[in-house]
Amino acid sequence: MKVKPIKIYTEPFYPTREFAVLNPELLRYNVPAIWKAKPLVAGTLAAFLLGGGIRKVTAQETEQGQVVESDEGIAENEQSQTRDKSIVQVAPLFIHGDGQGSAGCIVVAPPVFLSEEEASVVIEEEFKKQGVIFDTDEVTLDEVTFEPDTAMARYNWLKPDTVEKNLNLDGFNRTLGLGYEFVSHYDYDELVTGLYKQEGWSSVSYFSPVSLAGNITEKLENCGKYNVAIFYDPMCRIKGSSMNKGQTPEEYQEEQQALYLEARERSIELLKRQISDFIYWLKKTGVLDQAGGE
Amino acid sequence: MRCSYCYSPPVNRIDMTEETAHRAVEFASELYPANTGVIFFGGEPLLKLPLIKSTIAKCKQLERKRGCSFHFKISTNGLLMDEDFLQYANSVGLLVALSLDGIAEAHDKHRRTTAGEGTFDALLPKMDLLLQYQPYSNILMTVTPETVQYYAESVKFLIEKGFKYVIASLNYAGDWTDETITELQRQYRKLARLYERWTLEERKFYFSSFETKFSSHIRGEDALCYRCSFGKYQLSIAPDGDIYPCVQFVADGVSNKGMYTMGNVYTGIDENERQRLYNMHSKADDACMECAVKSRCNNNCSCLNYQTTGMLHTVSPVLCETERLLIPIVDRLGERLYRKRAPMFIQKHYNAVYPIISLIEDRN
Numbered sequence A: 001m002k003v004k005p006i007k008i009y010t011e012p013f014y015p016t017r018e019f020a021v022l023n024p025e026l027l028r029y030n031v032p033a034i035w036k037a038k039p040l041v042a043g044t045l046a047a048f049l050l051g052g053g054i055r056k057v058t059a060q061e062t063e064q065g066q067v068v069e070s071d072e073g074i075a076e077n078e079q080s081q082t083r084d085k086s087i088v089q090v091a092p093l094f095i096h097g098d099g100q101g102s103a104g105c106i107v108v109a110p111p112v113f114l115s116e117e118e119a120s121v122v123i124e125e126e127f128k129k130q131g132v133i134f135d136t137d138e139v140t141l142d143e144v145t146f147e148p149d150t151a152m153a154r155y156n157w158l159k160p161d162t163v164e165k166n167l168n169l170d171g172f173n174r175t176l177g178l179g180y181e182f183v184s185h186y187d188y189d190e191l192v193t194g195l196y197k198q199e200g201w202s203s204v205s206y207f208s209p210v211s212l213a214g215n216i217t218e219k220l221e222n223c224g225k226y227n228v229a230i231f232y233d234p235m236c237r238i239k240g241s242s243m244n245k246g247q248t249p250e251e252y253q254e255e256q257q258a259l260y261l262e263a264r265e266r267s268i269e270l271l272k273r274q275i276s277d278f279i280y281w282l283k284k285t286g287v288l289d290q291a292g293g294e
Numbered sequence B: 001m002r003c004s005y006c007y008s009p010p011v012n013r014i015d016m017t018e019e020t021a022h023r024a025v026e027f028a029s030e031l032y033p034a035n036t037g038v039i040f041f042g043g044e045p046l047l048k049l050p051l052i053k054s055t056i057a058k059c060k061q062l063e064r065k066r067g068c069s070f071h072f073k074i075s076t077n078g079l080l081m082d083e084d085f086l087q088y089a090n091s092v093g094l095l096v097a098l099s100l101d102g103i104a105e106a107h108d109k110h111r112r113t114t115a116g117e118g119t120f121d122a123l124l125p126k127m128d129l130l131l132q133y134q135p136y137s138n139i140l141m142t143v144t145p146e147t148v149q150y151y152a153e154s155v156k157f158l159i160e161k162g163f164k165y166v167i168a169s170l171n172y173a174g175d176w177t178d179e180t181i182t183e184l185q186r187q188y189r190k191l192a193r194l195y196e197r198w199t200l201e202e203r204k205f206y207f208s209s210f211e212t213k214f215s216s217h218i219r220g221e222d223a224l225c226y227r228c229s230f231g232k233y234q235l236s237i238a239p240d241g242d243i244y245p246c247v248q249f250v251a252d253g254v255s256n257k258g259m260y261t262m263g264n265v266y267t268g269i270d271e272n273e274r275q276r277l278y279n280m281h282s283k284a285d286d287a288c289m290e291c292a293v294k295s296r297c298n299n300n301c302s303c304l305n306y307q308t309t310g311m312l313h314t315v316s317p318v319l320c321e322t323e324r325l326l327i328p329i330v331d332r333l334g335e336r337l338y339r340k341r342a343p344m345f346i347q348k349h350y351n352a353v354y355p356i357i358s359l360i361e362d363r364n
C-alpha cells in the first residue's frame, strides 16, 4: 500500500450548498412526508424557508381534481366564498411534477421539455371545456418584473441579458380578467439566468421552471391585482436504457423514441392536473361562475 | 476492559485529582465562557463517577457565580452504566456516548475484559437502557481489519436497535492488507445501499463516515470549521493537568510530556508551543499536495497521522487507500439520492437549519 494522490477527480453531480442558497425551492419542494405530518415541524420549516409566507406551494402530489390540501392557501380559499369578489385572490401554485432538472451530455435521464406552443394547446383545451376562451396573448403585467441573476452565469465568457423584463402572459380572457402563464425552461433562461438563446454554452444546463413559477406567484401575490393561473413544465424524466445485446440500432432508436413519448405523455398528464386543480380553485373562489362551463 | 486496539493502555496509571479536575474546568471556562464543552474520557471514566459528579457540580457552581455555561459528554464502555447513572446523567445534561463495535462477532473480537471475555452480552441490556434514557446518544464504533467483514451488518444492527448516531472510525494502525481493504470496499458499497434505503424511507440517522464525506463536497470549506483545528478549539487535559491538542497524545499515567504538551491548567497555555504545534499540523503531507481530493480527505487529521506514522503530517498509506475508495462510493450515493430528490437527504445536507428542525422533530 502506498500514498497515491488522485490526479483527476470529476466533481460529483450533486450540488453544493451554494446552489441551495440560489435555489431556495430545492428545500421548499423536497420536504420529508414525516415532517409534513408533524404540524410543528412543518410550520417551523416553512417559517425558516419562506419567512412566514407559506402560502403558495407544497411538494404534495394530489390526485386529479383535488386541491392541494396542506396548503394554507386552501384554508384561505374555504373562507374566500364569503369575501368581497372585487379583491383579487392569487391562486396557490399547484405542484404536479418536479419542474426542474438538467439536460446535457452527461445527464443520464434528461427530462422532456414541453414547448410553450404544446402547453398552450393543452391549457386552452382544458379551459375551453369550462367555457373560458383566452382571447389575447398581448397582456403585459407592468408590476411583475424580473432581473436576471447574473450570478447564475458562472463562466465569464457568457453575456447574460441583464435587462429587466416584465411578465407577458401566454393567454388572457378580457371578460373575466383572467390570464395564464406557462413557465417553460425558456422562461427560466430568459427571466432567471438571462442566458436565453445562448445555446451550447455549457455541456450541462440546469432549469427550474417550478422555482420561477413559485417566484411569479409570490410577485402576483405582492401586487394583488391580477387573476393569473401559473403552470409550469413538469419536466418528466426520460427513462434511460442502454442498447441490449442483439438489438439493432433501428430497434434501439425506436425504443428511445417510445421512452421519449412516454415521458412526454406523463408531463402532459401532470400539466393537466395542475390545470384541473386551478379550475377547482377558481370554482371555489367564484370566478368561474361568470364563465359557465360545458 | 483490555481492548486490543487501545491507544492509551493502562501503564504507569495515575488518577486525576479532584483539585486538578476542578482547575481544568475553571481554566477551560475562562478560555471560552459562552459555552464550554467538557468531555470525560479515559480509560473508563465511569470508574471515577464521584470525580465526574464533583466536577459537574463545580461547573454548575461556576455557571451560577460567573454566568458561564457548560455542556457535558462522556465516552464509556458501558459496563458500569446503570439506571442510577443515567438518571443522574439526564438530570445534569450529560450526554452518553457508548463505545460499541456492532454485532457480537465484531464487538467481542477486541472489546474484552481483563479475563479475555467478550463484553457484548453484558452490554445488550445496557443498550436498551441507554436508548430509554437517551434516544439520541452516540455510538462510537471502531472497525479493524479483523472486524471489517461485519461492518455493514454492525451498522445495520445499531440502527435497527434504535441508535441514530453512529460514529465509526477505522483503526488505521491495524494490520490492513489488500484483502481486508477490498473487503472494506465491499462493506462500504453495502452501507451505501443501506444508507440509500433508510434515507428514502425518511429515517433519521447519522452515519459519520458518509456524512462527513457528503459535507466535504456540499459544504466545502465550511465543513472544515467543524474539525478540531489541533489545539485551537479543543484541548485534552491529562491526569496531571498537562494540556494536549488531542486525546491521542495523552498517554495514560504520567502524561506524555515533551513534544506535544502545550501548557498546564495551573500555569496556562504556552502560546508559542500552541502556535508551534498548530504550524506543524497545518503543513500537509507533500504527497497530498497534488491530490485532487485533498480538501475532502482526512489527511489533515494530525492526531491520526501521529497515531499511525508517528509524525503529524505524514499520512498513512492505509488512510490514503481507504479515503480513495470511500470518496467515490459516497459521491455516487449522493448523486443517486439527489437525482431521486430524496427529501431527507436534501434537508439533512442542504438546509442550514436542519439541526434545529431535527431537534424540534425529536421533541414532538
Ligand code: SF4
Pocket (backbone or CB within 6 Å): A003, A004, A005, A006, B285, B287, B288, B291, B292, B293, B294, B295, B297, B298, B299, B315, B319, B320, B321, B323, B324
Ligand atoms: S487520498 Fe491520499 S494522496 Fe490524496 S489527499 Fe488523501 S491521503 Fe493524500
